[in-house]
Amino acid sequence: MAFTLPSLPFSKSALEPIISAETLEFHYGKHHQAYVNNLNGLVDGKPEANRTLEDLIMSAEGGVFNNAAQVWNHSFYWNCLKPGGGGRPSGALAAAIDRDFGSFDAFKEEFSAAAAKLFGSGWAWLVLADDKLKIVQTSNADLPMKHMQTALLTIDVWEHAYYIDYRNARPKYIEAVFDNLLNWEFAEQNLARA
């Protein structure tokens, strides 16, 4: 069975003006789709074609890993965004952020800096590792599950994620997404399931 592109959890224009419909046309419609297509091309006719995405991510290297991980990363990223998002987490996640970062503001500063400073293409993540919240950066397709961490929230900082809307101004993209689009309910669910 072939891997498929999941549907976006919102319409392509729903994140305007923070993330434009044009960006999503390319980011979801071209980049995410290409990772799915490339993965299917690489595993076609091989035993890997019948494994789960997570299975491939944990066991594969090279092109299969890159494309499988990017399929997973982007599906996860779309769920980390929602129109009218932003604000603050509540409940157990809010308490854990206070416990492990001191305050929500301190968390925001550290998370934003990690996303801004990742050199080249990659991702910034809020993860659960050994029962503690941590902020980590990954390069290219790399992702927390490969390091035995549970992803709670991410932001894509490949240039394709923001170049149409923000050009080189990556920090502006990060701040706008953080303040207006982050889906904290999704992060809370990820923590509850972990």
Added chain:
Amino acid sequence: MAFTLPELPYACDALEPYIDARTMEIHHSKHHAGYVAKLNAALEGVKGFDGKSVEDILRNIDAVPEAKRQAVINHGGGHANHSLFWQLMGPGKGGDPSRALAGAIDSELGGFATFKEKFADAAANRFGSGWAWLTRNGSGRLQILSTANQDSPLMDGHVPILGLDVWEHAYYLKYQNKRPEYIEAWWNVVDWAKANELYRAANG
């Protein structure tokens, strides 16, 4: 003395329609300028690097204190790579390589058509951000390779002869996800006389 941003050797719109003016402007005045500023910040107060060229620093990268090394690899590499990249392009260029370099591409890389195909593959298949290169390697032979992010071939004893930036910022405004189209268009602006000059100097 601090490193400074070199001027573009042509106008921002000189490489139209292959590379658009807006991309050139941001690429040079924001991205390249950013590497220069961060390289200067990384070497601020570090002794022993005054007056050294960025190329010399990269060739001997182990001499940079470990705490600063990755920043110099990133931003020194970014400064050196982009400085070279601007010089290797020009309006009304393209065509075929010339003189000594043309002969070496024929004898060592199987001819210009084969070279072009392999170089384009290296550029298209670099996953994430990076560069494709034609270099003269430590054994004196031409080699096609790609490097991640701003890693400079100078750090591995290679002399760059030709370099192509495949960070998304190099092509996204005009080509978006279509990196192969950018690579194909880029051949029209390659300054082969400059590449030949670099090759001759490398063979010194």
